[in-house]
Amino acid sequence: MNMMPRWDGGYGFQLITECIHRRDVKLGDRVIGSGLTENINKLHLEAVYTWDRSIRMTFKLPYISDARREQIGIGGIKEIQEYKGFGDMTIALPLKRYFNLAARSESWTLAPQIRIPIGKKKNVYQVPDRVWGTGISIGYETETYRWFLSTSAKLWVFDSKEPSEWGWTLDLGWKPADGTLLLIETDIKWDNHDAFSISSGPAIYWRWSDRVHTRIEFKHDFISEVSAHEPDHSNADNLRFGIGFVF
């Protein structure tokens, strides 16, 4: 949920379950292992505290409850690899500038963030990167009683050999009723090892009560190219369900 409390002293947390299914192994844009799947189930714990509407802190920690991928092993035999454990933690300090307009609200966000590796590499198959990272994102959000628009760009630079990542998101929403928001969300990601993806799909946000909010989203990779230097799983479908509590 990108609905962070905008009031002084507001805080909240959310739990998100995420299922990722990747269908093929690619090298660049070429499929070299059709039908070799990767399935990842994650649980995310995220929290936010708003000092005042211009500054807040967010915390994100994923836990990979079950990850399993198929690889071509020695002699061309299919090999199953598994992983379980904490992902990398992300702490951000979003700085916000809100503008209250006639029948419209808008905000600009600048968010410096760091990624902190939790634990060490245990085996060949690692879902989290396990490296330190520094990121910055800049975003714009506006909404009326009926419409919502959010866009942001981000850059991550990592320690060690991990490639830098760029991303851009565009979320367009319509509110059919009070407390309900239907969205089409699009993400573009690429890195300096030539991995590139465009994913998009619908999302629904629903407020159950003042304190309890939920969100379901699905995204499909319409373009999914991995690094030309190293094969990786691609062509993902991603399903997320989140429940958040604000105070």
Next chain:
Amino acid sequence: MIKVLLSLSLLLFGTFTNLSALTQYSIASSELRLESAQSHLSGNPNQMAFYSKGLVCSSCAIGLRIHVEKLDGIDRNKLDDGMLLDAKNQLLIVAFEQGFVPNIQEIIRAIDRAGYETTHYYRTIDEVVQIQSF
């Protein structure tokens, strides 16, 4: 690189097309807001409606409830626990206990702490809903 540029162009096109659609959204005029205030306040002399500039989403405006409910004199038996958010007309309607005289400055401060701005409010005087500027 071509795909990156194409994607960026699409995103920019989508962003600005929708931004222009958003800015053309009909603005809740002061007449419409007064009509809404009249419908909320008629027959409820102990209620007031505060214009909350920027209030367009009741989910984002929960801070209004959180900060206003801390104030004295809120009649929690009326409306939704003493308050109502009318995001369509940017109004916060508050029910006060009978005979209570609200401290308007405290309400202005609470609206500000919730992230919104207010310039006037509506109340019933001699059975007529009137605008009161700060």
